[in-house]
Each structure stands twice: as structure tokens, then as C-alpha cells.
Amino acid sequence: MSLYSPVADAAARTPDAPAVHDLTTGLTYGELDARADTYLAALRGRGVRPGDCVLVWTDKTTDAVAVGQAVLRCGAIHVPLPRSNPRERVARIAADARPALTVTDHGEHVPGLLSVPCADLYREGAHGPYAAHASPHPVRPADPAYILYTSGSTGSPKGVCLSHGNALAFVDWACRELALTAADRLANHAALGFDLSVFDLYAGFRSGASVHLIGETLAQAADPLVGFLLERRITVWYSVPSAWVLMAEYGELLERGPGALRACVFAGERFPLKPLKDLRRAWPGVRMLNWYGPTETNVCTSYEVTAADLARTGDIPIGSPAAGDTVTLDDGEIVVSGPTVMLGYWGGTPQDGPYRTGDLGRYDADGLLEYRGRIDDMVKVRGHRIEPAEVSGVLVAHASVRDAVVVVAGTGLDARLHAFVVPETGWAPEIAELRRHCARSLPPYMVIDALHTVRGFPRTANGKVDRAALGALVSSGVGV
Known part of the structure; x- marks a missing residue:
């Protein structure tokens, strides 16, 4: 089984299905x-061979x-990059991936790369000498399938390389978990270079369902997105929580x-508790699932939100662990082993053993x-180790706070906890009240030092x- 098999299989069964x-x-x-x-x-006419990267x-x-x-x-190996990536970033990624070919659908090319527009590529395929020999190359589960580029800690993008088997372990589990059928209509909100699109x-395709692509501009427009959900009669929607909010x-x-x-279904970041409860309360007949996993493992845990979570x-x-993975804690760090763990970072050493997230x-x-x-968000403020997410969680429990993010500014004795707060409608939270609220649940060194009220x-x-x-x-000091 490969990632290209489902389309061919569905075409043989139901060629006229969307x-x-x-x-x-x-x-x-x-x-x-x-x-x-x-x-x-x-x-093939362009000389692309098994094992080459195609950007x-x-x-x-x-x-x-x-x-x-x-x-x-x-x-x-498929290397998808959203059109919104600037040419300079594409050039850095190309220098790392060393693609045999770059396929574009616009006029902007990266110097030094062999590039071809989609329209020209299709014309070459329809009339070229390889047209009669288009049978797919057989692949093994361990063969690399795609590379997803994420922001690297060094400032340069790093490529997460996953195999056909890595992806299918997750995909097959997800199809069973959601009982997907050919009657389903899936929205694709995430960019094609983001792991949610997998x-x-x-x-x-594995279930023979139809997939409805949401363009990058539409993905940030609230009213049209809701219209898309309703007009396309979407049955399964997977995105970051911020899209739902x-x-x-x-x-x-x-x-x-x-x-x-x-x-x-949502993943990629925490879902603010109050909007999540609003959604759960309003839609009692809709299943709601929280999936977790870095790009390096795709989804490795899952939790279903029920009416019990309203309390x-x-x-x-x-x-709990998902997709056949084993998930453990090592000194508090989440460690994942199993079939969804990546092959490794492109150009680096192969992943050996469990992945430390x-x-x-x-x-x-x-x-x-x-x-x-x-772990890298953990900070020290006046000598004390602090997890900003713990402070944010306490702030959100206050009646006036809809969502909150806490960051640290300054170093050493000048380090301070700054809370960015989205207030509930009609509320104007005051720092004195929120500091008292924090003090009821947190030690003094974790009480916020500054408050910034924002719309988002x-x-x-x-x-x-x-x-x-x-x-x-x-x-x-701008905008705060």
C-alpha cells in the first residue's frame, strides 16, 4: 500500500465519484x-527519478x-510549499531539499532551479513520449513520501521527512476513528505544506470521500468560511482551534x-476553554476531537470532547496514544515511538528510536x-522556573478572560511576566483583579506583572x- 494507491483504487471502483x-x-x-x-x-520526461525531490x-x-x-x-519525494511562501524562503528550502524539479502555477521562479509551470507540465505529459508508460513506480512502506518544512530553531527551515508507512499508519487509524465513508465531504483548511493536510x-482519498480545498485567502475570512462549511455540506472539518474561534x-x-x-477535529494549539465549551454546548450531535502531535510524528494522541467536559x-x-504509537513521559517531556515517527530531518541523520518532542x-x-x-518556553523569572502555559491557564479561568497568552520580557532581575488577554464581551479586566486571581492559585513569583488587553x-x-x-x-512598546 502507498499514498498514491487510494486514488487509483477509488478510480477503479467509482470513477464518477467526486x-x-x-x-x-x-x-x-x-x-x-x-x-x-x-x-x-x-x-519522467523531465528526468525525475525515484528518490528525487520535487518542489x-x-x-x-x-x-x-x-x-x-x-x-x-x-x-x-513530494515537497509542497504554499504559494504564500516568499521567494527568499523558497530559495532556502530549495538549497536544503535540492529538488530535481520545481513545479509552479505562477510566473515567479527561483533563480538556479529547474522550474516548469503546471500548464506546461500537463501539456508535456499529454503529448510526450512517456504518455503511454505512466504506470506508477512501486514503493515500500519505508520509502520517503514527502517533506514538510517547518521553522527551525537555527532560523532556517528544516525538512521533516516522512514515509508512506508513517502517513498510512495515521491515515488508517483516522479513517477508523472517524468511520469515514465515501459519503463524507472533508474540508481542507490547512495549507498543503502543513501536516493537517495529510x-x-x-x-x-482512502475512504473514497470528496475533499474540498479552502484557498489561503478564504482561510482567514470568518463569514465566508462559515458559508463554505454550510454550502459545501462539509461533514468532517479539521483545523487549528483559532479557525473555529x-x-x-x-x-x-x-x-x-x-x-x-x-x-x-482540531489540533496544533490549545483550544481556549470558554469558546470550546460554547461549541460543545451548541452542537451536542457533533463529535469533537482534540488531536496532538508535532509534525515529526503527525497525530500521536487523541481525546474526544463530550458533555462531561462542560464542567x-x-x-x-x-x-491517549493513537495510530499505534506509544507515548511516555521522561522527566516531564513527551516522548513518542511507533509507526508514525518520521524517518528524520532531510539531510540529517536518520531518526533512531523514540522522538523527543x-x-x-x-x-x-x-x-x-x-x-x-x-521545554524551550520554560523561563526563569527572578530565579524561579515558570511555565507560561500554566499562568495562562489560570487567567482563562477568570470570568472576564476569554483567552490569554503569557510571555516573558527582560532578563535577570528585569524579567517580567506580561499577560496578553482577550476579554469576554462587555468586560474590561483590571490588572489588580487578575493579580489577585492569580495569587489564589499560583505562587507569588508566577503572578503577572503587566496586562495587555487585545482583540486577538x-x-x-x-x-x-x-x-x-x-x-x-x-x-x-508598540500596541501594548
Whole structure:
């Protein structure tokens, strides 16, 4: 079994069934299968061979999906990059991945790279000498399938390389967990270079369902997103929590209802407790799942949110091991071993043994794993070790606070805890009250020193809270 098999299998069973739609175009499984073979012929004509990297720097379209399928059928390694990546970052990634070919759907090329537009590639595949020999290259589960580039601690992007087997271990588990069928309609909110898309595309294709691509511009627009959910009759939606909060606060999500939705899945960051409870209370018939896992492991734990969680006063757990993985704690650090753990960082040494996530965790009274922040977020303030996530959790428990992020500014004796707070509607939280609230649950050295009231938090390209940007605001004094 490979990541390209599901499309071919679905095309043989139900060629006229819808496979993938972008905002303007749709392809059936038969059409997607044929288009992938056409691109495969063109890739071979361009000299792409098994084991080569192919960088796909495009908008989120049906053609981008077909090219990705063709790369896998070639036995090559798919390197998806969203169109929003600036040319300078693409150049750094290309220097690391050393692709045999770059496929684009726009006029901007990176100097020194062999590039070809999608339209030209399709034309070459349809009329070239390889068109009659488009059978896929056989792959093994351990063969590399794709590389996802994430922000590296050194300041340069690092490529997380995963195999066909890594992805399928997660995909097969997810299909069973959500009982996916050909009748499902999956939204693809995340960028194609973000690991959440692995579920959207490959679990969708594995089950013969249809996948509906949300473009990068639409992904940040609350009202159109809710319209997309309802008009496309989406049954399964997987995204970062901030997308759900955006739709609820500015798109009247709860008032307009879930439509055909039967499963709401989120990952990538903590879901603020109050908006989560609002969603759980409003949609009693929709399953809600919290998935956890870094890109290096995809999803490795899962927790289902139920009505019982309405009584919670702290963050929900990240749950129990998933997808055949084993998840343990080593001096508080979450450590993952099992079939979803990556092959390694591209260009580095292969991953050997369990993967140390750098995330902190602990078990609750029911034996479920709780996320406690990052080891590298742990700071010292006036000689005391502090996990900012613990302070944020206490702040959110206050009636006036809808969400909160805590950052540290300064060093040594000048280090201070700064709280960025999104208030509940109609509230104006005061620092004196929040300091008293913190003091009831935290030691004195963890009580906040400064309060900044904001409408929302800056986000990274993947939708996570940009803590570095918050820290920079404190340092500059702009907007705080």
C-alpha cells in the first residue's frame, strides 16, 4: 500500500465519484487518476527519478493535488510549499531539499532551479513520449513520501521527512476513528505544506470521500468560511482551534448551525476553554476531537470532547496514544515511538528510536495526558522556573478572560511576566483583579506583572499564536 494507491483504487471502483474540489474546479476520481498519470508522464520526461525531490510551489488547487499524486507515483519525494511562501524562503528550502524539479502555477521562479509551470507540465505529459508508460513506480512502506518544512530553531527551515508507512499508519487509524465513508465531504483548511493536510487529503482519498480545498485567502475570512462549511455540506472539518474561534466570534458559526457537519477535529494549539465549551454546548450531535502531535510524528494522541467536559475549569487533555504509537513521559517531556515517527530531518541523520518532542506533559487523575507547554518556553523569572502555559491557564479561568497568552520580557532581575488577554464581551479586566486571581492559585513569583488587553493574537502562517511577535510588541512598546 502507498499514498498514491487510494486514488487509483477509488478510480477503479467509482470513477464518477467526486474526489477533489477547489473554489472553481472539481475532479472525479477517474479524472484525478488520469490527470495524475499525465503529470507522471511529464515528470519522467523531465528526468525525475525515484528518490528525487520535487518542489511544488503553488496555490491550493486541484492541479496541485494531481501533481502531488504524480510525484508519489514517480517514486519521488513530494515537497509542497504554499504559494504564500516568499521567494527568499523558497530559495532556502530549495538549497536544503535540492529538488530535481520545481513545479509552479505562477510566473515567479527561483533563480538556479529547474522550474516548469503546471500548464506546461500537463501539456508535456499529454503529448510526450512517456504518455503511454505512466504506470506508477512501486514503493515500500519505508520509502520517503514527502517533506514538510517547518521553522527551525537555527532560523532556517528544516525538512521533516516522512514515509508512506508513517502517513498510512495515521491515515488508517483516522479513517477508523472517524468511520469515514465515501459519503463524507472533508474540508481542507490547512495549507498543503502543513501536516493537517495529510488527514484531509489522504484519509479523504482512502475512504473514497470528496475533499474540498479552502484557498489561503478564504482561510482567514470568518463569514465566508462559515458559508463554505454550510454550502459545501462539509461533514468532517479539521483545523487549528483559532479557525473555529474566528468563525464563532466573527462568522456567527453557532447561530448558523453545523449544517451537515458530524465531526469537528482540531489540533496544533490549545483550544481556549470558554469558546470550546460554547461549541460543545451548541452542537451536542457533533463529535469533537482534540488531536496532538508535532509534525515529526503527525497525530500521536487523541481525546474526544463530550458533555462531561462542560464542567472543566482547566484545559482539556490531549488524551491517549493513537495510530499505534506509544507515548511516555521522561522527566516531564513527551516522548513518542511507533509507526508514525518520521524517518528524520532531510539531510540529517536518520531518526533512531523514540522522538523527543520538546513538549511538556503530565497525567491527570484519569490517566489522560495533559499538555503543559514547551521545554524551550520554560523561563526563569527572578530565579524561579515558570511555565507560561500554566499562568495562562489560570487567567482563562477568570470570568472576564476569554483567552490569554503569557510571555516573558527582560532578563535577570528585569524579567517580567506580561499577560496578553482577550476579554469576554462587555468586560474590561483590571490588572489588580487578575493579580489577585492569580495569587489564589499560583505562587507569588508566577503572578503577572503587566496586562495587555487585545482583540486577538498575532498568528504564524500555520495559524498558531506567534509568541515571538508578542514578545517583540512588549520590547518595542508598540500596541501594548
